[in-house]
Amino acid sequence: MTPDIGLFSLLLAFFFALIQGVAPSLSPRAVVGQFFCLSLSMFCLIICFLTNDVTVVYVQEHSHALLPFIYRIGAAWGGHEGSLLLWCLILSGWTLLFRMVGKRHLTDSFFTKVLMILGWISAGFILFLLATSNPFARFFPTELITGDDLTPLLQDPGLLFHPPMLYFGYVGFAVGFSFAIAALLEKKCDATWIHAIKPWIILPWALLGCGIVIGSWWAYRELGWGGWWAWDPVENASLLPWLTATALIHCLILAEKRDAFKGWILFLPILTFTLSLLGTFLVRSGVLVSVHTFANDPKRGIYLLIYLSVIISGAFTLYAARIKYFYQAPFFQFMSRETSLLLNSIILLTAVATILIGTLYPILLDALHLGNISVGEPYFNLVFIPIMLPWLFLMGLAPYLHWKKTTTSYLFKKMVSPIFLSLTLAWIIPTLSGCHFHPLAYTGIALSFWVIIATLRYAKKITLTLPRYSMIIAHIGIAIMVLGITITKSYSEEKQVRIILHDTVDLAGYQFTLNQLQNVAGDNYHSIEATFLIREPNQTVFVLSAEQRVFVSHEQTMSKPGVAYNVWRDLYVALGAPLSDNAWSVRLYYKPAVRWIWFGGGLALIGGLLSLLSFSRKRSGA
Amino acid sequence: MSIRAFLYSLPLIISMAIFILLWRGLNLHPNEIASPLINQPAPFFQLPDLYRRKEIVNNRNLLGHVSLLNVWSTACSACMEEHDFLLMLSKQQSIVFIGLDYKDDTHAAKLFLKEHGNPYQNIAVDESGQTAINWGVYGTPETFIVDKRGFIRYKQIGAITPEIWEKTLKPIVQVLADEKI
Numbered sequence: 001m002t003p004d005i006g007l008f009s010l011l012l013a014f015f016f017a018l019i020q021g022v023a024p025s026l027s028p029r030a031v032v033g034q035f036f037c038l039s040l041s042m043f044c045l046i047i048c049f050l051t052n053d054v055t056v057v058y059v060q061e062h063s064h065a066l067l068p069f070i071y072r073i074g075a076a077w078g079g080h081e082g083s084l085l086l087w088c089l090i091l092s093g094w095t096l097l098f099r100m101v102g103k104r105h106l107t108d109s110f111f112t113k114v115l116m117i118l119g120w121i122s123a124g125f126i127l128f129l130l131a132t133s134n135p136f137a138r139f140f141p142t143e144l145i146t147g148d149d150l151t152p153l154l155q156d157p158g159l160l161f162h163p164p165m166l167y168f169g170y171v172g173f174a175v176g177f178s179f180a181i182a183a184l185l186e187k188k189c190d191a192t193w194i195h196a197i198k199p200w201i202i203l204p205w206a207l208l209g210c211g212i213v214i215g216s217w218w219a220y221r222e223l224g225w226g227g228w229w230a231w232d233p234v235e236n237a238s239l240l241p242w243l244t245a246t247a248l249i250h251c252l253i254l255a256e257k258r259d260a261f262k263g264w265i266l267f268l269p270i271l272t273f274t275l276s277l278l279g280t281f282l283v284r285s286g287v288l289v290s291v292h293t294f295a296n297d298p299k300r301g302i303y304l305l306i307y308l309s310v311i312i313s314g315a316f317t318l319y320a321a322r323i324k325y326f327y328q329a330p331f332f333q334f335m336s337r338e339t340s341l342l343l344n345s346i347i348l349l350t351a352v353a354t355i356l357i358g359t360l361y362p363i364l365l366d367a368l369h370l371g372n373i374s375v376g377e378p379y380f381n382l383v384f385i386p387i388m389l390p391w392l393f394l395m396g397l398a399p400y401l402h403w404k405k406t407t408t409s410y411l412f413k414k415m416v417s418p419i420f421l422s423l424t425l426a427w428i429i430p431t432l433s434g435c436h437f438h439p440l441a442y443t444g445i446a447l448s449f450w451v452i453i454a455t456l457r458y459a460k461k462i463t464l465t466l467p468r469y470s471m472i473i474a475h476i477g478i479a480i481m482v483l484g485i486t487i488t489k490s491y492s493e494e495k496q497v498r499i500i501l502h503d504t505v506d507l508a509g510y511q512f513t514l515n516q517l518q519n520v521a522g523d524n525y526h527s528i529e530a531t532f533l534i535r536e537p538n539q540t541v542f543v544l545s546a547e548q549r550v551f552v553s554h555e556q557t558m559s560k561p562g563v564a565y566n567v568w569r570d571l572y573v574a575l576g577a578p579l580s581d582n583a584w585s586v587r588l589y590y591k592p593a594v595r596w597i598w599f600g601g602g603l604a605l606i607g608g609l610l611s612l613l614s615f616s617r618k619r620s621g622a
Numbered sequence: 623m624s625i626r627a628f629l630y631s632l633p634l635i636i637s638m639a640i641f642i643l644l645w646r647g648l649n650l651h652p653n654e655i656a657s658p659l660i661n662q663p664a665p666f667f668q669l670p671d672l673y674r675r676k677e678i679v680n681n682r683n684l685l686g687h688v689s690l691l692n693v694w695s696t697a698c699s700a701c702m703e704e705h706d707f708l709l710m711l712s713k714q715q716s717i718v719f720i721g722l723d724y725k726d727d728t729h730a731a732k733l734f735l736k737e738h739g740n741p742y743q744n745i746a747v748d749e750s751g752q753t754a755i756n757w758g759v760y761g762t763p764e765t766f767i768v769d770k771r772g773f774i775r776y777k778q779i780g781a782i783t784p785e786i787w788e789k790t791l792k793p794i795v796q797v798l799a800d801e802k803i
Contacts, residue, residue: 267633274637285648301648309641316634323630360640363647496697498730557699576697579733585696 003056006044007136013037013088014126020095020119027115028099034122035096038089045085045135046076057137058082066524067155074159080284080300081135083163087280088125090164090171095122098175098200105192113182114175121174124307132300155524162214166238169208170276173241175200176248177273180266181315184322189266194256199612201252201269205245206608212238213601220594221563228488228597231380236359237279240352244272247348249608254341257403262326264345270315275352277308282359335406340398347391354383385440392447392482395475396454418457422449435491444486451479467611474607477600484596493590496576500583508590510571511535515543517584525551527560530575530584534564546573546586570594658758659774664691664766665756669746672723672731679720679746684772688798689718691766692742693754695726696734698762704781705738711787712741717795721745724754724762767791769798 016034020027045058049072054060062079063072077083095118103111129135179197183189215235220228229235248268255265285301358379400406400414426446431437455475462468493508504513516531527549535541546562561574569592576585659665668680684691692708694701712719721742723731728747735745748754757766760779767776776794778786 263630271633278640281644285644305641305644305648309638312637313634313641316631316637320627320631320634324627327626360643363643367643367646496725496727498696498727498733559699577699577702577734579696579730579737583730583733585727585730587697 002044002047002051003053003136003138006041006048007134009037009040009044010085010126010130010136013041013092014123014130017092017119017123017126021116021123022119024112024116027112027119030119031092031095031099031115034119035089035092038085038092038126042076042085042089045082046073048136049073049076055138055140056135057139058135060139064524068523070157071155071159077163078159081129081133083167084125084129084133084284085135086164087167087171088122088129090167091118091122091125091174094172094175095119102175102196102200104196106196110182110186110188110193113185114178117178117181118174121178121311124311128300128303128307132303162211162218165207165214166211169204169206169211170238170241170279172200172204172207173245173269173273173276176204176269177315180269181318183266184318187322187325189262189326191256191259194252194265197265197269198249198252201245201248201272202608202612205242205249206605206612208238208242208245209601209605209608212242213598213605216601217598221561228594231358231377233359234279234283236355236380237275237282240355241272241275241279243348243352243355244268244275247345248272250341250344254338258338260328260338261342262328263323264342266323266326267319268345270312270319274312274315277312281305281308335401335408335411337398337401337403337406340394340401343394344391344398347387347394351384351387351391354387355380358383388482389443389447392451392479395478396447396451399455399458399471415454418450418454422446422453425449425453438490441486441490444482444490448479448483448486451482452476455479466613470607470609470611472607473610474604477603477605477607479600480603481597481600484593484598484600487593488591488597491592492594495588497586497588498579498583499586505586505588507588509537510590512573512588514584514586520547522549525549528575528578530573530586532562532573534571544571544573546575548575548578565595567595568592660777662774664768664772664774665753667746667753667756669722669748669753672721672728672745672747679744681772683720683744684768686770687718688770688795689720689768690795691720691722691757691768693722693724693757693759693762693764693766695724695762696730697726700781701763702734704763704783705741707782707784707787708741709739715795716799718743722754722757723747724759725749725751765791767794767798770801 013034016030016037020030020034023030048056048059049063050069052059052063052065052067052072054063058079058081062075062082067075075082077086095115098118099115102114106114176197179193179200183193212235215238216228219230245268248265251261251264251268255261281301281304285304396418397411397415400411423446426442426449430441430445435441455472459468459472464472495505495507497505499505499512499514501514501517504511506512511534513533513535514530515533518529518531520527520529527547529545529547531543531545533541534544542564544562544564547560549558549560551558559574559576561572563573564571569590572589572591574587574589576587578584664681664684666681668678671677671679683689694705696702708719711717719742721744723745725748728749731745731747746753763781765778765782766774767778769775775798776791778791782791
């Protein structure tokens, strides 16, 4: 019964979406109806999981009688069908939010247009769900079955937050996209528009960033290879819209102050949502090999591709046809804040282009019959790092630039001491802490210090308003993140060893002793837990355990690494294969400053959210 | 068409190009990552033998018979899983297994083989991983089928299961075994 209600309300949601798309007068009410139906549908799916209703194919494929309660909820979006339903639900949630708080100063016709565009996007996705990926499809087994279980890798609290957070971000850009399309249709993009679109870019930007950070942290603690970013195609796909949204947020500041660059601020929301959709396509079509891809079915890929090309080519055609109505000649000199914000967009778009090329290159070669390759970390590091170095320099410099025009001598006077200070500190601090010199590490550390020092000096000089606070926090967050990346990349140490009980191994001044091996039973797995005693260079001793889990339903083994952390470093132990009774192959990692990456990322997002606060305050005051 | 108009239609042009590319991509099968080395002579390699460090394993060990060059390491759990099956195969069939012990602790490797049995005729020790790079190895385990003349004819990515063996690898090996040099 429950699955039937779920399917029926999904059908109803489709009709509500259609009404929202075609009938301007009914649009606002259809939004509510659609949201209600999709929530009910999702609720039904979760109930199916909680009751372990194996007659539903999707549940049978992704659940198991022994699966812990909390992961059953997560399992509802652990596969293709359920996660797509979540996608639709979140889209309708954003639409509802926009309907409730977005009206304010917007004209009726503009407001309705945005709702209608969102209705069409939603209708297409619900149709996709119904036509190719029905989560409520039934199958009545003739014998007792227990379910295939959720992939062990997904059985982690990360599953509960990482996908929904990412989707909140991805899908949220649909509102900004609709704003741009509606503006192109109305041939009007004024200060009200710029002011109104801002929160609909900043909020998804922060949520997407949060999703990326959570994902990176999840991969680090779960996958057992000690890494936090692998340039996997799907990771790239999530980074791309985040980068373009970052560019857009800065362009909006520019457009707000100077009433120019309409070409950019109408282009970037479309591009951002395009890249979100591209990410969705890459994960679900199986054109690329990635840890994130779902089991695939060619029909899905074709439907999605047709649908995406309709939305996106439609949007860009409209853009090409209408953009001439928005053209204004900007007036500013080279040494100005305008240039720096524009350069920011250009650098970020260059980064986006290189990542996109690297991600799609394997398909291109394959399509041209030039063989099969995979583009890996070396390419991305090689192209991405040089692009980001001038970006960091600009980040420290930009606040000092004035609107329209800045004299070189003024700039020089302001810049000399921060540059000198950061160059010196970047040399002194690593040397004092006993690290060897490394040119790339030095560059990274110096640039991070430069951003931090220049930003703090700037903060001292000006009266602090909320938007300025948010800029300062966000920029310092990024600098801390870069610092973390640089230090981890340059000064990590790792070792793979064979270790027997009571053996001791040295790594980076730490002594790891395998102290104990014991069997542990979990809900749906049994595992061997290895306990290590770790002696720090200052002779303190503490305990760290790592596990090797074997999942009952799959007979699949998974290494659950043990991580001990403090502000300065992580120690990371992952069990490999058992060699003989008490000997194990073990990988040990010493990773300095790795946590700064997530801390800095988090700080940047807090900065973004803070600016949102200033926005809502200003609005209520107005 | 003015330059400006061209610039503003660039996003459309680029996105259409990407869609065409993705359309082609849908009809391809990235999971079957073929190696550009297929039907090419096996890349030159010369490595010490795991057990007899003074002896070397090189391309000559691949000549005159169909060989399966299996890239493995004790650090890889999938390798451990396929190990028993490889052992069974090596006993039943007249195939030569050559092991490429990839970036491994040789002591651990020996211990492991002592305990679980050794399917390999020779095991080359690739401590630096350079040979694996030359062979275009993505990760362990991978298995190359090399014909009697020392040409790579097929590459299997991931563990060999009885199913994969019966469906894919065995037919290839049988055809190659009947080839005249």
